Amino acid sequence: MTDELHYVRLPNAFGGRAEMVRYCFTLAHKPWKDVLHAREEFASAGERNPYKQFPYLVTSTGEVIPQSMAIMCHAAHGTDVWPTGTRALTHALSVAQGAYDLYQAFGGFAADDLVAKKKFEERRAPQYFGALATYYAERPFAAGTTPSFADCIAREAIAWCVRKNEVAKGLLEASPALGAFVERFDAIPAIATFQARQRAAREADPSV
Ligand SMILES: N[C@@H](CCC(=O)N[C@@H](CS)C(=O)NCC(=O)O)C(=O)O
Incomplete structure (x- = not known):
């Protein structure tokens, strides 16, 4: 049996945290x-x-694994995508956890909570986008030259905020380092193929 990823599909073929795992x-x-x-x-x-x-x-042996980062470890362990060198893994986790916090900061309030929205736009978004921009200006991917699980989290966290928030969109547009990272990540052949499949799914049925 293949590993089964259980999640709630957001409209327009977007999967939220599951999307990071799918990456x-x-x-x-x-x-x-x-x-x-x-x-x-x-x-x-x-x-x-x-x-x-x-x-x-739900793994092929029937084990249930919760938490997106644990699922990523299960998926990527034994490949370059889960770095094993201490320095590379440490670098990856600095980005992974920060990007995860960005996702949480944006996901943690309702769309009509204008006080929380203001706090996100004035404080959290510049804080997290700024840190990620610093790291991606220093190296092509979170762990160094090889893409890892951390880049999957960063890519989806950035995309999710930018899709739904104008301030986040402006922060991405104003950051050459983040813009270049997104282009670099999306150009990875397997990722480009996956994204094309997602686009096709959205065009075929935006309600799923
Ligand atoms: N730390 C968890 C967060 C998962 C999470 O918040 N999932 C949302 C949907 S994307 C959920 O199930 N929310 C309902 C709830 O927390 O009761 C992870 O990374 O997997």
């Missing part, structure tokens, strides 16, 4: 199967995932 499987050239759940099924995640959240993975 990671793609980058590591590992197979996986999507198991999509409806929004109404959020409560059902608790039947298998003690955190009661999506995404979670």
Whole structure:
């Protein structure tokens, strides 16, 4: 049995945190199967995932793995995508955790919470986009010259904020280092193929 990634598909073929994980499987050239759940099924995640959240993975041996970064470790361990050298892994984690925090900072408030939105736009977005820009100006990918799970998190966290927030969009546009990173990541052949498949899915049915 192939690893099964369970998540709630967002409209327009976007997968939220699951998208980071899917990038990671793609980058590591590992197979996986999507198991999509409806929004109404959020409560059902608790039947298998003690955190009661999506995404979670059911491995080929039936083990359930919660938490997106743990799933990425499972997917990428043994490949370059999960660096093993202490320095490379440390560098990767500095970016991975910061990018994850960016995702959380944007995902942690409702669209109509204008106070939280202002705080995100004035403080958190410049803070996290600025740090990521610093790292990607220093090296092509989070761990060095080889793309890793950390770049999957950064790519999706940036894209998700930029898709939905004008300030984040402006920060990306004003950062040559981040813009170049996004181009570099998207040009990786496996990633480009995956993104083309996503675009086709969106065109075929924007409701899924
Ligand atoms: N730290 C978790 C966060 C997962 C998470 O917040 N998932 C959202 C959907 S993308 C969820 O299930 N929210 C419902 C809840 O937390 O009750 C991870 O990285 O996997």
